[in-house]
Amino acid sequence: MSKNTKAPKALRGVGNYIDDRFHLAKAGEKNLRKVFPNHWSFMLGEIALYSFIILLISGVFLTLWFKPSMAEVIYDGSYERLQGVPMSEAYASTLFIDFEVRGGFLVRQIHHWAALIFVAALVVHMLRVFFTGAFRKPREINWLIGVAIFAIAVVEGLFGYSLPDDLPSGMGVRVLQGVMLAIPLVGSYISMFLFGGEFPGEDIIPRLYMLHILALPALLLGLIVAHFMILWHQKHTQYPGTGRTEKTVVGTPMFPAFAVKAGGFFFFTFAVIALLSAFVQINPIHLFGPFTPTSITSGLQPDWYLGFMEGALRIFPNWFDFSIGGYPIIIGVLIPGLGIMGLLFGALAAWPFLEQWITGDKRVHNVADRPRNAPVRTGLGVAGIVFYGVLWMAGSNDILSETFSISLYTTTYILRTLLIVGPILGFIIAKRICLGLQRRDKETLEHGYESGIIQQLPSGEFIEVHKASSEETEHVLKSKPPVTSTALTEPEVDDKGVENPEARKGRGRFRRALAHWYTKDNVSLDGVRAHNGHHAHDSAEAEKEEVAH
Amino acid sequence: MTENNTNDNNEAEGPAPERVVGTPKVEERVVSETPADPYDDHDGPYRAFETHARPEEVQRRGEKIASVWFLLAFLGGIGFLVSYFVFNSEEIADPQIAQYSNMALGGTLTLALFGIGAGMTVWARQVMPHYEVHSPYDELPSSEEEKSSFGTFFMQSADESGFTKRPLMRRTLILAMVPLGLAPIVLLRDTGPLPGDKFKETLWENGRRMYVEGTHRALRPEDLENDPYGMISALPAIDDDHYPHGISLNDQAKSVILLIKMPEGDWKSRMTEEIEGTDGQTRLNWTHNGIVAYSKICTHVGCPAALYERTSHRILCPCHQSTFDAADAAHVVFGPAHRPLPQLPIGVDDEGYLIATGDFTEPPGPTFWEYAKD
Secondary structure (H helix, E strand, O other): OOOOOOOOHHHHHHHHHHHHHHOOHHHHHHHHOOEEOOOHHHHHHHHHHHHHHHHHHHHHHHHOOOOOOOOEEEOOOOOHHHOOOEEEHHHHHHHHHHHOOOOHHHHHHHHHHHHHHHHHHHHHHHHHHHHOOOOOOOOHHHHHHHHHHHHHHHHHHHHHHHOOOEHHHHHHHHHHHHHHHOOOOOHHHHHHHHHOOOOOOOOHHHHHHHHHHHHHHHHHHHHHHHHHHHHHHHOOOEOOEOOEOOOEEEEEEHHHHHHHHHHHHHHHHHHHHHHHHHHOOOOOHHHHOEOOOOOOOOOOOOOHHHHHHHHHHHHOOOOOOEEEOOEEEOHHHHHHHHHHHHHHHHHHHHHHHHHHHHHOOOOOOOEOOOHHHOHHHHHHHHHHHHHHHHHHHHOOHHHHHHHOOOOHHHHHHHHHHHHHHHHHHHHHHHHHHHHHHHHHHHHHHHHOEEEEEEEEOOOOOEEEEEEOOOHHHHHHHHOOOOOOOHHHHOOOEOOOOOEOHHHHOHHHHHHHHHHHHHHOOOOOOOOOOOOOOOHHHHHHHHHHHHHHO | OOOOOOOOOHHHHOOHHHOOOOOOOHHHOOOOOOOOOOOOOOOOOOOHHHEEOOOHHHHHHHHHHHHHHHHHHHHHHHHHHHHHHHOOOOHHHOHHHHHHHHHHHHHHHHHHHHHHHHHHHHHHHHHOOEEOEEEEOOOOOOOHHHHHHHHHHHHHHHHHHOOOOOHHHHHHHHHHHHHHHHHHHHHHHHHOOOOOOOOOOOOOOOOOEEEEOOOOOEOOHHHHHOOOOOEEEEEEOOOOOOOOOOOOHHHHHHHOEEEEEOOOOOOOHHHOOEOOOOOOOEHHHHOEOOEEEEEOEOOOOOOEOOEEEOOOOEEEOOOOOOEEEHHHOOEEEEOOOOOOOOEEOEEEOOOOOEEEOOOOOOOOOOOOOOOOOO
């Protein structure tokens, strides 16, 4: 450790040059001192960020050779098996990247894997934020930005998947067009305008290319920067622990430790993506052949993040389609194709505000919830995961059907049933587990933890000795906030005997009902004192000591 | 660091050339409203209880391990450059060699990246102190004085600007914005033509022969009668030098059909029902000698409904599993499709070739909101 805190001359020169122009010394130091709390789950968002950076870098490389053109060419490149086959220039130039540019295949694989990991990291990061209540005040707006990033990332991924113009990617565009056509009143117009005429036309790939490499990445970059500026300004949430309070954050400072850790983690993320790209082939477009609207192969799968939409399209029946005056309302396409997406992103966006309305909690929260301490929220989150998961499974119902030798139609009926029953069961089970964990926490707080030592009392009784929990554990357990709602604590009748007009209205009653549902069953820590109340053990300890003497 | 606390040492505040970057002036320090908080905004080195320096031997071992990782990364990087030049661009035309090249480049790149990541992690975890620094969250919201000062200033200035006081100016400005806002939307109009009849009209017309998809061979009824699978995918027989397949992808997407040979007596009731708007015609009139033609494009979202099960006469779309009964006017028996596959009326010409006897009476392809309207 150097005792010399004076910066070397050259560094001082640069620093002063910058400071003379921007007056940055104070702000610079404050930011270098910025504290990042430590927890593995805080690295999920980092994975998303690093994958995005890798996407930008690898994407720039691909644009050097990719030709976003649907002009038909007869392939005469170096991949022998497709020579003489008519195809779009887009597909031909993708083959060029694969078989004539050294490292081109690798960069394409890196780009594709990074995209899959980007969306996956976004999803897991959002789940972390959801389950720990990190979206609560003051971070609701950053949550909304996150939802927007997620939505745009999915669309961005779909467009990227469509660009090589191989058979599966073209079919993805076809499904997109089919969903668009079902929109009442404007569907046929939207399709004509987007495709510059009929499907597939010659415009869609240049247009998707512009959206994929310019418009959407710019939007994503802007939102990600906003996300980080807000995070930077508000600071991270942290998990309960000694010294960590709503007013004080504890962790690693930006400089030097966090910068090095985060830098290392970037390289780890990149290394994993490079490893997958080297050894796990994900987009062998040369095996699929060029897109034609008349051919198809079975077992087609979209990228994982669109699996839920594909699954919804597969298992949603046509039973609810109807017509108004000869104009069909195609529920069987509209609900799964657009409604499910809307439900997913809409529910995510609305939840922080709905929860705040139910609980009436307008306080600032910097300490994250442990998921067990918000059982209804956790239950709903699990229900959402199950709902999404069933739809996602349904996206491969043909493969499931073949693998397990169940008839395709039976598979579909099972999945339809699961889609309704699964989330309900998921909610109930998750909530019960949370409540069970709350009870165990209460027990641990009161009696300490089971030491694994069995003792026999002089009376012949066997007991297991409990030991006092560490201070840290005690702190974490005590951090459990009481789950309440102002809807339940506000008196229904004021001191003059007049009913609260808010509570009497339908909306107020509904809120009370929701608040009751949200708060009931919770294990209260009222009156619980740490390590107090296991008298048998205390006396056992005392007796043991006596015996020892 | 900890033993040399320069926080209150004003030597660094000397003349400009001696200024140390990052040393704030004492008088500039923001005084917090809660000075009692022990973790208040803190300058100078981190306090002793916030930095846990590693023992010297741990640091020394850490330095060695990190260096080994960095050396490995260096070798990986060199390996990447070597792998790039080992394979030349002609060799990678062979998919097998392309795969080796991919593995060599990817493997060495992974080593280079992982080595740097691992080295940095060892550096942070074994050489650097372990930090547990306390820092206050910003107070939210602003104080009442700040807020009311802002509000007063804002409203005063807004009043001064005249924006609130001069409604004529304000409203005309907003009015001026409206057409400008519409302009970009209007500009999108020429991104494509209006739908018109484009979804409804295909290349099929009375007398049009059919090619087996992907060939220029016109079909005869015997081709199906002798075909063991009883199903052929076909396109209108047009030879246009402009397109390798004779017709454009747009036309293929609309006009591709499935021809199916149905054994005698397997037709179901919907085939013999009278078709609306015709005098006494039935779907059977649109078949020829047990051969029926349906659009191959699924009415759900447009995948080719390419799977045909001969024994049950079911046509299955592999994308979303809409299932149509070929013996029953392509009626939807399972899955999400809204309507049957449109049927193409067919016959034979004088030379014995299969022909269409007209266009589809309903638009083929994904069902859209105005498909049933002429």
